[in-house]
Amino acid sequence: MSTPKLLTISGSLRQGSYNRMLLKEAVKVFGEADVTVADLNLPLYDGDLEEAHGIPEPVQKLADQIKATDAIVISSPEYNKGIPGVLKNALDWVSRVKGAVLKDKPTVVVSAAAGRTGGETAQFMVLSCLTQLQVRLLPGPAVLVAGAMNEFDENGVLNNDLYRKTLTTRMQALRAEVT
Numbered sequence: 001m002s003t004p005k006l007l008t009i010s011g012s013l014r015q016g017s018y019n020r021m022l023l024k025e026a027v028k029v030f031g032e033a034d035v036t037v038a039d040l041n042l043p044l045y046d047g048d049l050e051e052a053h054g055i056p057e058p059v060q061k062l063a064d065q066i067k068a069t070d071a072i073v074i075s076s077p078e079y080n081k082g083i084p085g086v087l088k089n090a091l092d093w094v095s096r097v098k099g100a101v102l103k104d105k106p107t108v109v110v111s112a113a114a115g116r117t118g119g120e121t122a123q124f125m126v127l128s129c130l131t132q133l134q135v136r137l138l139p140g141p142a143v144l145v146a147g148a149m150n151e152f153d154e155n156g157v158l159n160n161d162l163y164r165k166t167l168t169t170r171m172q173a174l175r176a177e178v179t
């Protein structure tokens with residue numbers, strides 16, 4: 001069996017992002033993989049821009065990464081009880097690329113946020129958008145890292161056993177789906 005390809009998508013652009021840390025932990029428990037980190041630094045979706053110039057190069061790159069991958073893990077923060085604009089913008093752009101690249105792609109969604117619900121509302125919104133895009137969402141116990149600033153050590157390691165156990169369950173299920 002060849003090494004599975006895993007694409008990680010963070011809804012936060014911040015370098016010190018807890019969601020980026022959570023994705024690194026997700027990659028570790030997924031096991032050996034050919035990992036690609038998506039870059040959501042994209043222009044804002046604009047129908048005029050699309051009409052004049054087509055799909056922008058960084059959007060096409062992201063769509064190609066999605067197309068090529070076996071599995072996806074998305075980690076999103078919550079902004080004002082909702083999905084972060086950068087993630088929604090990326091999904092909107094990708095949905096405009098021909099070929100429905102996200103359709104049937106095995107995907108797990110997790111979240112980390114400062115608040116007490118661990119970004120539950122945002123995670124629900126991400127799942128809802130992905131349903132529209134016909135993504136193959138893997139069910140399982142929700143990974144909602146609440147009070148994220150207290151759950152990672154200085155090396156970005158997730159210190160909470162319960163979150164770690166649930167993340168492992170989800171990522172092993174994702175691995176089983178693609179190997």
Ligand SMILES: Cc1cc2nc3c(=O)[nH]c(=O)nc-3n(C[C@H](O)[C@H](O)[C@H](O)COP(=O)(O)O)c2cc1C
Binds near residue numbers: 014017081112118
């Ligand atoms: C614009 C904005 C809105 C936010 N709204 C929420 C919120 O609704 N719920 C919450 O738990 N945290 C909220 N936060 C705090 C984020 O959870 C926190 O900044 C978190 O670290 C962001 O994720 P990141 O570390 O991956 O960048 C908000 C932060 C920002 C910048």
